[in-house]
Amino acid sequence: MAQHVAQPTATTPVAPAKLPLTAIAPWAVFFGILMLVLLYFVGAEQGATSVISGAEVHEWVHDGRHLLGFPCH
Ligand SMILES: [Zn+2]
Numbered sequence: 001m002a003q004h005v006a007q008p009t010a011t012t013p014v015a016p017a018k019l020p021l022t023a024i025a026p027w028a029v030f031f032g033i034l035m036l037v038l039l040y041f042v043g044a045e046q047g048a049t050s051v052i053s054g055a056e057v058h059e060w061v062h063d064g065r066h067l068l069g070f071p072c073h
Pocket of ligand 1 (some may be wrong): 013062066073
């Protein structure tokens, strides 16, 4: 009794779709600015130059500040 064995089909390799740089650049700039704002709030939002008064933002990102090695206390 012959068993049916699936034979590999011959396929041509498909190249991934190319994304033009002009389509990626606005998103890269957007997320870059977003990351810089996040980095500011984690690393420098404290004291006289703080955007949001009080210590709430500092307390929320306190562990991240220590994790990233920013000076704290
Ligand atoms: Zn601290």
